[in-house]
Amino acid sequence: MGRVAIVTGGTRGIGAAICNRLKRQGHTVIANYAGNDNAAKKFSDETGIATARWDVGDHEACLEGCAAIEADHGPIDIVINNAGITRDGTLHKMSFDDWNDVMRVNLGGCFNMAKATFPGMRERGWGRIVNIGSINGQAGQYGQVNYAAAKSGIHGFTKALAQEGAKFGVTVNAIAPGYIDTDMVAAVPEAVLEKIVAKIPVGRLGMAEEIARGVAFLTSKNGGFVTGSTMSINGGQHMY
């Protein structure tokens, strides 16, 4: 059955792969994005997937954006909280803005999107929320106290909301990707990245589509008994 699905940060990288996969499963997909209009237009032209621009760190914008989507397309039954940013740096060099921006978008975005959509899912008795965490939220990462804290927070948020959604047919799960071949990972200095890849047992970066396949399972009817879980898709880099 086709549902209305929204993917935050959906026009590039992992988010774009998730949008394409959910569309292939028959859902009406809307890709939210924060600011890169050119990438959004290219994505929409190539895929036929509608886009919607707002900052997921902005609480009111999430409420208004989701209400507008529901007015146009119907109730949002599937939410993929994928939007994320990095502001890497060791703590002694990290500014408060670097900390706050990452917390606001990566973790605050999950709260804001859940506030906009979870009450409706609860009333209708069906919903799927998948939060994209990170291996670095599980294991920590040098130079990422902000990102690791936000992603670790996502894993706690997921388990708490899963308990609230369970009796209403709403599952809430997380995926913890390892290092995936995206612009975000490409921004890691080459020498640092080489050392990281050398520690991945599978011997390569992951592909965005490999995360999308996990989302496809968790959002499907077959995933109904899976809630509060974290699916690690990381090539064996961290066995958690």
Ligand code: CAA
């Ligand atoms: N463990 C221990 N020491 C480390 C280290 C590590 N993992 N990485 C670097 N260091 C050490 C270096 O060896 C160096 O030591 P010396 O001065 O004694 O030689 C010192 O720390 C400084 O290292 P840098 O030159 O790298 O310092 P910098 O200030 O220029 O950069 C940094 C620091 C920004 C954190 C940089 O190392 C970096 O970008 N690291 C990668 C961080 C990372 O993995 N980000 C992930 C982004 S992708 C993502 O987040 C997606 C996802 O979910 C997986």
